[in-house]
Amino acid sequence: MGGVxxxxxxxxxxxxxxxxxxxxxxxxxxxxxxxAQQQQEKRKLDLPPLVEGSLYETNYQVAPLLxxxxxxxxxxxxxxxxxxxxxxxxxxxxxxxxPCVGCKNCGEEHHTDRYFDPKISTSFExxxxxxxxxxxxxxxGRCVFSxxxxxxxxxxxxxxxxxxxxxxxxxxxxxxxxxxxxxxIPFMFGCQTxxxxxxxxxxxxxxxxxSAHEATLVKQMFNKKKLRHNMFTLCFxxxxxxxxxxxxxxxxxxxxxxxxxxSSPMVFAKNVQPxxxxxxxxxxxxxxxxxxxxxxxxxxQSRPELVKKIPIRLESxxxxxxxxxxxxxxxxxxxxTLKKPFLAAWADATGGEEYHNNAMKMSRSQMLKLPTVxxxxxxxxxxxxxxxxxxxxxxxxxxxxxxxxNDILLAVPPTHYLEYSPSKDTYTSRLYFTESRGGVLGANxxxxxxxxxxxxxxxxxxxxxxxxxxxxxxxxxxxxxQNEGGIVGEEGSVVDCVLxxxxxxxxxxxxxxxxxxxxxxxxxxxxxETWVRVIEINPSANGMTCEAAASADMTSAEDTxxxxxxxxxxxxxxxxxxxxxxxxxxxxxxxxxxxxxTEPNYETGVxxxxxxxxxxxxxxxxxxxxxxxxxxLMDDGNCHIVDDxxxxxxxxxxxxxxxxxxxxxxxxxxxFVVHVIFGFHGANVLEWNKESEEHFAVxxxxxxxxxxxxxxxxxxxxxxxxxxxxxxxxxxxxANIVTNDAGDxxxxxxxxxxxxxxxxxxxxxxxxxxxxxxxxxxxxLYEFAKxxxxxxxxxxxxQFFLDVINQSRSVASGAGLGESQSAxxxxxxxxPQKSKxxxxxxxxxxxxxxxxxxxxxxxxxxxxxxxxNATIPVxxxxxxIILCVLSMGVYFGYRMExxxxxxxxxxxxxxxxxxxxxxxxxxANVMTEKAKGxxxxxxxxxxxxxxxxxxxxxxxxxxx
Numbered sequence: 001m002g003g004v005x006x007x008x009x010x011x012x013x014x015x016x017x018x019x020x021x022x023x024x025x026x027x028x029x030x031x032x033x034x035x036a037q038q039q040q041e042k043r044k045l046d047l048p049p050l051v052e053g054s055l056y057e058t059n060y061q062v063a064p065l066l067x068x069x070x071x072x073x074x075x076x077x078x079x080x081x082x083x084x085x086x087x088x089x090x091x092x093x094x095x096x097x098x099p100c101v102g103c104k105n106c107g108e109e110h111h112t113d114r115y116f117d118p119k120i121s122t123s124f125e126x127x128x129x130x131x132x133x134x135x136x137x138x139x140x141g142r143c144v145f146s147x148x149x150x151x152x153x154x155x156x157x158x159x160x161x162x163x164x165x166x167x168x169x170x171x172x173x174x175x176x177x178x179x180x181x182x183x184x185i186p187f188m189f190g191c192q193t194x195x196x197x198x199x200x201x202x203x204x205x206x207x208x209x210x211s212a213h214e215a216t217l218v219k220q221m222f223n224k225k226k227l228r229h230n231m232f233t234l235c236f237x238x239x240x241x242x243x244x245x246x247x248x249x250x251x252x253x254x255x256x257x258x259x260x261x262x263s264s265p266m267v268f269a270k271n272v273q274p275x276x277x278x279x280x281x282x283x284x285x286x287x288x289x290x291x292x293x294x295x296x297x298x299x300x301q302s303r304p305e306l307v308k309k310i311p312i313r314l315e316s317x318x319x320x321x322x323x324x325x326x327x328x329x330x331x332x333x334x335x336x337t338l339k340k341p342f343l344a345a346w347a348d349a350t351g352g353e354e355y356h357n358n359a360m361k362m363s364r365s366q367m368l369k370l371p372t373v374x375x376x377x378x379x380x381x382x383x384x385x386x387x388x389x390x391x392x393x394x395x396x397x398x399x400x401x402x403x404x405x406n407d408i409l410l411a412v413p414p415t416h417y418l419e420y421s422p423s424k425d426t427y428t429s430r431l432y433f434t435e436s437r438g439g440v441l442g443a444n445x446x447x448x449x450x451x452x453x454x455x456x457x458x459x460x461x462x463x464x465x466x467x468x469x470x471x472x473x474x475x476x477x478x479x480x481x482q483n484e485g486g487i488v489g490e491e492g493s494v495v496d497c498v499l500x501x502x503x504x505x506x507x508x509x510x511x512x513x514x515x516x517x518x519x520x521x522x523x524x525x526x527x528x529e530t531w532v533r534v535i536e537i538n539p540s541a542n543g544m545t546c547e548a549a550a551s552a553d554m555t556s557a558e559d560t561x562x563x564x565x566x567x568x569x570x571x572x573x574x575x576x577x578x579x580x581x582x583x584x585x586x587x588x589x590x591x592x593x594x595x596x597x598t599e600p601n602y603e604t605g606v607x608x609x610x611x612x613x614x615x616x617x618x619x620x621x622x623x624x625x626x627x628x629x630x631x632x633l634m635d636d637g638n639c640h641i642v643d644d645x646x647x648x649x650x651x652x653x654x655x656x657x658x659x660x661x662x663x664x665x666x667x668x669x670x671x672f673v674v675h676v677i678f679g680f681h682g683a684n685v686l687e688w689n690k691e692s693e694e695h696f697a698v699x700x701x702x703x704x705x706x707x708x709x710x711x712x713x714x715x716x717x718x719x720x721x722x723x724x725x726x727x728x729x730x731x732x733x734x735a736n737i738v739t740n741d742a743g744d745x746x747x748x749x750x751x752x753x754x755x756x757x758x759x760x761x762x763x764x765x766x767x768x769x770x771x772x773x774x775x776x777x778x779x780x781l782y783e784f785a786k787x788x789x790x791x792x793x794x795x796x797x798x799q800f801f802l803d804v805i806n807q808s809r810s811v812a813s814g815a816g817l818g819e820s821q822s823a824x825x826x827x828x829x830x831x832p833q834k835s836k837x838x839x840x841x842x843x844x845x846x847x848x849x850x851x852x853x854x855x856x857x858x859x860x861x862x863x864x865x866x867x868x869n870a871t872i873p874v875x876x877x878x879x880x881i882i883l884c885v886l887s888m889g890v891y892f893g894y895r896m897e898x899x900x901x902x903x904x905x906x907x908x909x910x911x912x913x914x915x916x917x918x919x920x921x922x923x924a925n926v927m928t929e930k931a932k933g934x935x936x937x938x939x940x941x942x943x944x945x946x947x948x949x950x951x952x953x954x955x956x957x958x959x960x
Contacts, residue, residue: 059226059227059228059255059256059540059541059542060227060228060229060253060254060255060256060257060258061166061179061180061183061227061253061254061255062251062252062253062254062258062472063075063166063167063168063180063251063252063253063254064168064169064248064250064251064252064469065089065234065235065236065248065249065250065251065252065469066086066169066246066247066248066249066250067237067238067239067241067242067247067248067249068086068088068202068203068204068242069202069203069242070330070419070443071088071089071202071204071328071330071443072088072089072234072236072249072250072327072443073086073087073088073089073203073204074086074087074089074166074208074252075087075166075167075168075169075174075246076096076164076165076166076167076208077164077165077166077167077174077175077180077181077184078116078121078162078163078164078189079116079118079120079121079122079123079124079162079163080121080122080123080124080162080163081120081121081175082163082165082175083113083116083117083120083121084112084113084169084171084174084175085098085113085116085205085206086111086112086113086169086203086204086205086206086246087204087205087206087207087208088202088204088206088207088208088328089208089210089234089252089327089328090207090208090209090210090211090326090327090328091210091211091234091278091279091325091326091327091328091453092211092278092324092326092327092328092329092440093147093207093209093210093211093328094134094209094211094213094215094216094277095145095147095189095190095207095209095215096187096189096190096206096207096208096209096215096216096217097147097155097157097189097190097191097192097206097207098116098189098190098191098192098205098206098207099111099115099116099191099192099195099205099206100115100116100117100118100160100191100192100193101115101116101117101118101119102115102193103115103192103193103194103195104193104194105194105195105200106192106194106195106199106200107195107199107200107201107202110200110201110202110203111202111203111204111205112203112204112205112244112246113205116191116205118160118162118191121162121163123162123163123186124160124161124162125160125161125162126141126142126143126158126159126160126161127142127143127158127159127160127161127188128141128143129141129142129143131143131159132159133159133188133214133215134215135158135159138158142158142159143158143159144156144157144158144159145157145158145159145190149197149198152196152197152198153195153196153197153198153199154195154196154197154199155190155192155194155195155196155199156192156193156194157190157191157192157193158190158191158193159188159189159190159191160188160189160190160191161186161187161188161189162186162187162189163184163185163186163187164184164185164186164187164189164217165180165181165183165184165185166180166183166217166252166254167180167181168180169245169246179495182226182542183221183226183227183254185220185221185224185226187217187220188215188220192206203242203244207328210232210234210327210453211277211278211279212271212274212276212277212278212279212453212455213277217254218230218231218232218254218255218455219455221254221255222255226255227254227255227256228255228256228541229255229256229454229456230255230454230455230456231255231256231257231452231453231454231455231456231457232252232253232254232255232452232453233251233252233253233257233258233450233451233452233453233461234250234252234327234446234450234451234453235250235251235252235253235261235449235450235451235465235467236249236250236327236443236446236447236448236449236467237249237250237447237448237466237467237468238415238416238447240420240422248468248469248470249467250467250469251450251467251468251469251472253450257450257452257461258450259450259463259675259721259756259843260471260472260475260721260722260756261450261465261466261467261468261471261472262450262463262464262465263463263464263465263466263677263838263839264298264393264394264395264463264464264839264841265388265393265395265463265675265841265842265843266395266450266452266461266462266463267379267388267393267395267396267408267461267462267463268379268380268381268408268452268454268459268460268461268462269281269282269377269378269379269380269408269459269460269461269462270282270377270378270379270380270381270458270459270460271380271454271458271459271460272318272322272378273321273322274455274458276321276322278321278324278326279324279325279326279453279460280321280322280323280324280325281322281323281324281325281377281378281408281441281460282318282322282323282377282378283312283314283317283318283323283334283375283376283377283439284312284314284376284377284378284401284404284407285309285310285312285375285376285400285401286309286310286312286334286338286342286373286374286375286376287307287308287309287310287373287374287375287376287400288307288308288310288342288345288346288348288349288371288372288373288374289303289306289307289308289349289371289372289373289374289411290306290307290308290349290371291349291350291368291369291370291371291372291414292306292368292369293365293368293369294368295368295413295415297372297411297413297415298394298395298409298411298464304399304400307374307400308345308348308349309400310338310341310342310345311341312337312338312341313335313337316335316337316437317334317335317337317338317438317439318438319437319438320437320438321437321438322438322439323377323438323439323440323441324438324439324440324441325441325445325446325451325453325460326440326441326442326443327442327443327446327451328443329440329442329443330430330442330443330444331430331431331432331440331442331443331444332412332417332430332431332432332439332440332441332442332444332445333432333433333434333435333439333440333442334431334432334433334435334439335433335435335436335437335438335439336433336434336435336436338433339433342355342433343355346371349371350370350371355429356429357428357429357430357431357432358428359421359424359426359427359428360426360427360428361425361426361427362427367414367415367418367427368414368415370414370418371414372411372412372413372414373411373412373413373417373431374400374409374410374411374412375409375410375412375441375445376397376400376401376404376407376408376409376410377407377408377409377410378404378407378408379404379406379407379408380457380458380459388406388841388842390405390406391405393841394411394464395408395409395410395462395463395464396408396409397409408462410441410445410449410462412431412444412445413448414427415448416444416445416447416448417429417430417431417444417445418430419444430442430444431444447467448464448465448467449462449463449464449465449467450462450463450464450465450467471722471724471725472722474685474724474725475722475723475724495537495538495539495540495543496539496543496544496549497535497537497538497539497543497544497545497546497548497549498535498536498537498549499533499534499535499536499546499549499550499569500533500534500535500536500618500629501533501612501639502531502532502533502553502571502639503531503532503533503612503629503631503639503640503641504529504530504531504638504639504640504641505530505531505532505570505640505641505643505651506528506529506530507529507589508527508528508529508575508576508577509527509577509586511527511528511529511530511575512525512526512527512577513525514577514579517579523578523579524576524577524578524579525576525577525579526574526575526576527574527575527576527577528572528573528574528575529572529573529575530570530571530572531553531570531571531572531573532568532569532570532571532629532641532651532652533550533568533569533571534567534568534569534618534627534628534629534652535563535567535568535569535618535619535621535627536618536619537619538619538620538621538660538661546563546569547561547562547563547569549569550563550569550571553571554571554573555573556573556574558573558574559571559572559573559574560572560573565621565622565623565625565769566621566623566625566626566627566654567618567619567620567621567625567626567627568618568627568629568651568652570651589634589635589636589638589640590634590635591632591633591634591635592632592633592634592635612631612632612633612639612640615628615629615630615631616628616690616691616694617655617657617694617715617716619660619661620657620658620659620660620661620662620716621660621661621662622661622662622664622768623662623768623769624656624657624658624662624663624669624762624768625654625655625656625657626654626655626657626716627651627652627653627654628652628653628654628655629641629651629652629653630642630652630653655714655715655716656714656716657714657716657717658670658716658717658760658762659716659717659718659719659758659760660719662760662768663760663762663768663845666766666768667845668763668766668776668780669762669763669766669768670760670761670762670763670845671761671762671763671776671781671784671785671844671845672760672761672781672784672785672787672788672842672843672844672845673719673758673759673760673761673788673842673843673845674758674759674761674788674791674792674795674840674841674842674843675756675757675758675840675841675842675843676756676757676758676759676795676837676839676840677754677755677756677837677838677839677840678754678755678756678757678801678835678836678837678838679726679751679752679753679754679755679835679836679837679838680726680752680753680754680755680805680830680835681726681751681752681830681831681833681834681835681836682751682752682829682830682831682834682835683726683752683753683826683827683829683830684752684753684826684829685723685724685725685753687826688723688753688755688826689826691812692812692826692827693720694715695808695811695812695827696718696720696755696804696808697715697716697718697720698715698807698808698811699804699805699807699808699810699811700715700718700757700759700804701713701714701715701717701718701759702807703794703800703803703804703807704759704791704794706803707794707797707800708790708791708794710787710790711787711790711791712764713759713760713761713762713791717759717760717762718757718758718759718760719757719758719759719760720755720756720757721756721757721758722755722756723753723754723755723756724753724754725750725752725753725754726750726751726752726753726754727749727750727751728749728750728751751834752830752831752835754838758843759791761784761787761788761791762784763776763780763784785842788842789842792840792841792842795837795840796837796840800837801832801835801836801837802832802833802835805827805830805832805835806832808827809825809827809828809830812825812826812827813825
């Protein structure tokens, strides 16, 4: 939870409520924690025992975030039937808690929802005292615990367990959404019995801790196999309004990374203290970039003369718990040692203006001329994203630090660090230099970025993003229209197989010998008829299979259903045909040229001519092939296959593809994808459909191959991720408002349509049918990295996209769509001269969230390689050397830490009476580490300043 909030008066709240904020905003909750810790050290408090967690040895979920008072909250659905609860998303705390019925004076009138009622839920249960997590068993048999927060808020609760999932906030539709309900798990949370301070008046009902802790939702979902990866992303916008009904202000992705809203590649900073329970980055430099009046705030590569480096003392800036990325703290707090050089650099960049944290009156254009703060962080690995050029990539340091060009560069522009008060029409800087140890990158630093919290791999990722959930909603509506009303789960959610309309490939009459009626004088003949359906959307791992989806049409137990590797499901069923002259001599069905048979339009309900599907390519299967079946409506009322060779036993056409399910579990097959964002000026996103996608994919790949014949890609290698409005203003951090100083504004000015696509760069030597991940060394990928770079370069050619648009028009016209009929040809109104490739970058495929090592190979393959290249004695000697090196490392590491302890004693920073206790605790941690496993976060009993777990403080003071 944000221990520091946006003042309520910024949202028009009363002065009485604003007094709850207190006067401590100029220091972070982490600094207050440190100071409180010092006071407890002086009082020689006994520290409570630590409860050590354990780590146990699919899909991802996308959900909206909403605007609170300076914080962002998600909507949780709890219990059976689900009750709505709003919870602040907080990477700076561990536990989830909200008021339950019986909570005394817990601010129900201020929150979005009524108290949670355990009596209504049939799945509710209290946590047994034997299962208490960092809690105490009271005389009533409840696991009770409490949290105190640095600005004065607190709560008390007892631990319970109930069904819990994240979703939308619409009380009518959200609790019934099968895509979100599929992620529901029995989850432990706190049923609050009392609250104080800001918890009473905040908009959200409660708090959801999202630190690197066993008790967090993401970790529990991962443990229960609901998520494939132990990671999540938070993407914050800032909206100027709040409401109990909810104001969309961001996106949360659980279990993966959704790139659809990102306008730059995700780059990764190292989590330098992965076992500490937080997401800690190593801050290496801070820069000030002169303001230009533009909202394009990543300028170091193009305008290095505008950037000034601030002198920095690394040991002070990163001391204690380090610099923590904390979504629950509204503001950003850096080391006090940076204050003096920052003030000097600020004055130099602004022509002598003084930096302060007081409210300021200024116009928006004046605000945009203020400097942008650039924060450099240590990269995850030596080469951040493989194929990214650090001098051309937003988010990498590049030439600013030639020694570490692949370090992460986080831009915090004035639209982020300044807080705007609509009621007072003032701006206030919320960037503070008050921390004596470490620092906090709060929600305002995260704003306008999709921020990855990757516990699984020990990293924190950043990508520039619009963070606009409305775009995802618009895209989902477009997909539903394209699928004629079919329900389609959003990207990453649980998705059932979607099949095309039924197409008859062999009629009952065609399967029998009608001459048998006269020869055998029988009344009826037994035959069979065959129907086919194309797989339009592959199911997710826990979605309905295509066989199950097709079985809905089964009429008897004798029916058979099979789906092949190319994406076609065949349904064969027994039929009977009468030996009647009217049946035997009936003419064959004929094509209906102008169908009079009608069916209701899925959107309007109005009757329209019946048709037989779109005759377009289906989904790409795991075998890396996709199928298309062309059909026509005949006068018997059925859709019949158009087959050039009805005797070859094949249905429709098949082509190679490398998207969707292909290569999903084998990154060596598709080692790179080129991510491209196109802007179609004048296009209407509502006119775009699956047929348009196919025409564009053909034109795009033809255009690439015309410029480089070596690039071996086809239309089946283009994946359209999303289409949305191309807005005039896409800075992505505030409401999309185009405005001037006179106050004129247009909240939804659009240029046309924005299309996001990924082009797969695949390895033709890999067998797609392989059931396990292939082995591929780094040097094997150079050839494909080069191809990806060539495709990326082609995207930057000024003439390229103009040619693609013209070719798309030609392809659409060749398919029978009129050049001037915009309703049929969405390319007709596109202005090629004003359309452009907005941006593009290359993404390197990963295994379990990890980038390729220098020689990626499976465990079994590694053992086989060892057996093939070494004898048992050689292996034994190698293991002995490794153990020797590790032992020496442990020994000297221990000696160095002990030496550090003694140095602190001499400097007066550590009392000698505590030295023995620290050595005992360290020895105990070494023993528990052996039992806990490699990735288990190890709480510490160390008394070193700034390194305490939040549970080391009396009353369980949280970092929230």
